[in-house]
Amino acid sequence: MIKPSVLMLAISSIFLSACNDSAAVTAAPETTKVKNLILMIGDGMGPQQVGLLEEYAQRAPHSIYNEKGNKTALSIFADAGVMGLSLNAPYGSNGSLVVDSACSATQLATGVAAGSEMIGLDNQGNIVETILERAKAQGKATGLVSDTRITHATPAAFAAHQPHRSFEAKIAEQLIESGNVDVMLSGGARVFLPADIKTNQASRDQMAALGMPTSVYKKSKRKDQRNLLLEAKNQHGYNLAFNKDQLAAAQGTTLLGLFANSGMADGIAYTACKQDNSCTQPSLRDMTMKALDILSKDEDGFFLMIEGGQIDWAGHVNDAGWMLHELIKFDEAVAAVYDWVKDRDDTLVIITADHETGSFGFSYSRNNLPASQHLTGNGMQGKEYKPNFNFGELSQLDKLYAQSGTFYAMMDQVSADWNFNNTTGQQWADAINTYSAFKVTPEQAAQIGLREENEYHVDGHKYLSAKEFPKVNDFKEFYVYGDEIHANLIGRALGASQNIVWGTGTHTATPVPVYAFGPKNIIQQFSTMQHHVELSQKMADALL
Known part of the structure; x- marks a missing residue:
């Protein structure tokens, strides 16, 4: 007979052995580093903008996502990874309440507090090494992709250092x-081209010989005769591409692709050319896939920043239809990244925004009240169903998608040279009704062309030097971009029928979403409320 004490000792030994075996199995070191980092920035894409995309995808009666199970690529990343929020204002006790794209991108790129409108500098004006530059120093491949201009604030902040975002020629x-x-x-070829590109036939012939379309080399924003494209090719070894086909055919490990003189095609124009297969510019998805193809050949890994920049541009002019198309265009690129990364364990993907633009939102109103309905539910007690207010029909989402031109296109129709003095409500109504599924009367549109003295006039200011501004009746201080404000007034004229409100023509301090995908023990730290400075530091810790 075995004594109880001996039996207990044997059982204890078995359990301890099992624990030790288990510990041996789970004791593998946790992943703390990744080989690759993909940072996707939806410029101006606050939670309100994400809500617009998700409402359209999931509930629009004729959503283009119907064949995809009503799932956006953003929501797929949310399901597969984690989500958090990030504050984005200029960081610290000496900062400000609201951020611009240059400061926000600099904070994301450097992990330190930056000043408004600075590129790659801290808030004291010192040059700070960016995450892209640090990755390059460690032998990793690097890339920047944007549908705006490569010298625009967001991409510039990752690889340039300037006291102001407007110094795009120096950034180039x-x-x-x-x-x-x-x-x-x-886009953004205009700051890579010599100043006389419009008149110097030799320079134009050089560009044509490189395969650059006239639309891309049509004008320059330089004040000297440097041709940075030729320098990039001949002195620095870059391969060049200027259209969709050239991008697809490009080989090698370095590539400079400039596909527009300034910003690339807007999301509505892209939707139209995609439908009839007439696109000459690559899409954001095309550029993303090419960048991944090239950079992933580096055995040391890579850093890639991808920006959907025109979400912000649409938000600035309060154009919800355009903004929806930009969100869809960005989501296409997100889908390409997910397809590339979904089966990998060596890559961290962060999707976020630099800030929210426009203070956008759907809202209920006293306009166009709903009719009474007879419901058969057993709780109605014979009463008609009649809400007090208009809460917005889901068909509004399809009508937003049906918009066939941006508010800028409407302005072009009213006046090709943007001289809006003495324009009429009929002219504005005709232009709006040409492009929008939401219709307005001349009376409703009459306010769009009104102008007034600019009471905030500042001599020499890029925008406020204008003696006259479009007339805004409320919150006028937050509409700052001169004649472009006529576009914001189009948004005001359409707002009631769209169930949409806008609070500003600039940015808000709304916390923005953060999507994180990658090794689970790395991405958990992003599922919190953080600041872009901290977000940058976490990314750098994972990659470098």
Whole structure:
């Protein structure tokens, strides 16, 4: 007979052995580093904008997502990874309440507090090494992709250092001369071209020989005769691409693709050319896939920033239809990234925004009250169903998608040279009704063309030097971009029928969403409320 004490000792030994075996199995070190980092920035994409995309995808009667199970790529990333929020204002006790794209991108790129409108500098004006530059120093490949301009605030902040975001010609020089960015795909050729490109036939012939379309080299924003495209090719070894086909055919490990003189095609124009297969510019998805193809060949890994920048542009002019198309265009690129990364364990994907633009939202109103309905539910007690207010029909979402031109296109129809003095409500109504599924009367549109003295006039200011501004009746201080404000007034004229309100023509301090996908023990830290400075530090810790 075995004594109880001996039996207990044997049982204890078995359990301890099992625990030790289990510990041996689970003791593998946790993943703390990734080989690759993909940062996707929806410029101006606050939670309200994400809500617009998700409402359209999931509930629009004729949503283009119907064949995809009503799932956006953003929601697929949310399901597969984690979500958090990020504050984005200029950081610290000496900061401000609201951020611009340059400051926000700089904070995301450097992990330190930055000043408003600075590029790659801290809030004291010191040059700070960016996450892209640090990745390059460690032997990783690097890339920047945007549908705006490659010298625009967001991409510039990752690879240039300037006291103000407007110094785009200098930013272009830094991008080329530094050698820090292997792949650059965007618009913005105008600051790479010599000042006399419009009149110097020899320069134009050089560009044509490179395969650059006239629409891309039509004008320059430089004040000198430097041709940075030729320098990029001949002195720095960049392959060049200027249209969709050239991008697809491009080879090698370095690539500069400039597909527009300024910003690339807007989301509505892209939707139209995609439908009839007439696109000559690559899409944001096309550029993303090409960048991934090139950068992933580097055995040391890569850093890639991808920006859907025109979400912000649509928000600035309060154009919800355009904004929806930009969100869809960005989501296409997100889908391409998910397809590339979904089966990998060596890559961290962060999707966020630099800030929210426009203070956008759906809202209920006293306009167009709903009719009474007879419901058969057993709780109605013979009463008619009649809400007190108009809460917005889901068909509004389809009508937003049906918009066939941006508010800028409407302005072009009213006046090709944007001289809006003495324009009529009929002219504005005709233009709106040409492009929008929401219709307005001349009386409703009459306010759009009104102008008044600019009471905030500042001599020499880029925008406020204008003696006259479009007339805004409320919150006028937050509409700052001169004649473009006529576009915001189109948004006001359409707002009641769209069930949409806007609070500003600039940015808000709304916390923005953060989607994180990758090794689980790395991404958990992003599922919190954080600041962009902290978000940057977490990304750098994972990659470098």
